[in-house]
Amino acid sequence: MKFTAFGFDQRLLEGIEASGYDEATPVQEQVIPLVLNGSDVIASAQTGTGKTAAFLLPLINNILSSPLNHQSITALVIVPTRELAIQIAQHMEGLSYFTSVSSIAVFGGGDGNAFVQEKKALSAGADVVICTPGKMLAHINMGYVKLQGLQYLVLDEADRMLDMGFYDDIMRIINALPAKRQNLLFSATMPSKIRELARKILHNPKEINISISKPNEKIIQMAYVVYDTQKIPLVKHILHQKEFSSVLIFCSSKLSVKQLNRELQRTKLAVDEIHSDLEQEKRESVLMDFKSGKLNILVATDILSRGIDIDNIGLVINYDVPHDGEDYVHRIGRTARAAADGTAITFISQKEQRKFGQIEKLLGKEVPKAEVPQEFGEVPEYNPAAFVRNIRSGGNKKPFRHKNNENKNRRTDNPKS
Template structure:
């Protein structure tokens, strides 16, 4: 279905054309007409399916065609992270460029000037406010946020917000909104707690299910079964073996991100890091360098696993096995986007085997186990029936790191 078939206002169509949009994705085909009809929606859709445009486009269209809109905090989009808030705000700016719709991103970590700008927008009014729960709740508590004219509420990445402990913050915000409004809830998964929240805030919602929790078939998935101490030498070897233009590496902790970044930089590999310990300006600068291809390798925590809108990432590496199957799908889903192909490597240490087995169960297939070069020495056996007593295998020596023939400090660039 083409975007010209939705009946959008010509001012919005200019923004759509300028953004290079032509054909709607499945989630856009289903969501856009229902939003235009004024229905509440609960939609299960993975990242990368086009769900951001699925709610932004009809939202912009409704605002510019409704003569009763007072342009004072008309719509509220609540998201789990600063990065996603910034990304949606940038997306919003592009799509609404030829309209009079105003927007602002409200999130933590900014300086005093950012706070003043947010306060001004929230008290005098912007059409669309994109915010993180905690920061928005703080503004509301200060008493100057005008919400009486709000007509639309969008919860994006709702499952992740609940996982991050934002339920009370979200309900606090909702309790300060007008009862008569249109509600849209988007979530990659639909656990019981999401459905419970949906029952509290949605009114006779239309339900859409696009999420299958399966990776893009164009992603070549491979896993390396190694000891923990072999991970850094192996990652250096893989990065030097082939020249990847854009590489995104995920670690499960900030400590791992920092250590890996230091080791790669010492080996002469151009890489940088992004995690919550960095100030907002630094995070945005690193991300912009990566997007513009000035930085070939970005190492991150799961803060970037969802919602980051970057095409043409050649390789995603899971330095640590993700916590669950959904996180795995979201991490590797950063590659093979926009009709491109991509590769995803996962490093599995002995203690992580049980987690990866559960991921393979979700995928419904076994991920190919790539051969580790002989110079790395002995590697663990991947045990498909790990025993609890050994943390992943029947062999009592299974979880013990072994000596191998590479010297990490030499960059392993053979």
């Protein structure tokens, strides 16, 4: 479906064209008409499906076509992280470039000048405010935020916000809003706590479900079963075997990020790191270098597992197995975006086998195990069920292991084979 078919204001269509959009994605095709018609919406969509434009476009159009209270905030978009707030604000700026619709991102970690700018916008009124819960609540508590004319509330990545402990902050913000408003809730998953939140804030919502908890079919998934000490050498081997447009490497700890980044920099690769120990200005600088292509390898914690909007990431490496299946889907969803293909590689150490087995169960299929090159030596056998039995029996038996290219056709679920 072409964007011209939605009946958007011509000024908005100019911004859509300038942003390079032509055909609506499935989530956009389903959500946009509902928002334009004034319905509350609860939408579950796979990461990278275009849900940001699915709510920004109708909001901008409605603001352009309706008489509004310009002394108040019109639309409030609440997101879990400052990175996502910045990304959505940039997206908003591009789409609304040819319009008079104003917007501002409100998040923690800024300097005094940022606070002054935020206070001015929130007290004078802005069309669209994109914010993190804690920072927005702090402004509201100071008494100058103009919310009396608010018409739209958007909760983006609601599951992530609840996981991060923002439920109370969100409810305090909602209690400060006018009761009559349009509500849009977007979540990658729909656990019971999201359903409960939806019942509290949505009114007769229309529900949209797009590919819940399943990776994009265009992603080539594979895994290497290795010892922890083999992970860094294997990363180096992979990165030197083939040149990728952009590579995103996820680690589960800041220590691993720092160690891996240091080792890769020694090999003269264009690489940097991003994690919560860095100052916000440094994080933004590194991310901008990665987006512009100055860096083609970025090592990160899960701070970037959602929300980074780069369409040409050719390879995602899970240096550590993600915490659960949902995190796995979000991580590898950074590649194969838009019309591109992509590859996702996961390293599985001995202690991570059970966790990866659970991820495969959620996916409904096994992720192919690639053969580790011979020069890396002996590697563990992949048998998550046996590893669980070993843990439960006290850990006296060593996990099964094999040598590369030796007995590779043996059954992995039989220690006697």
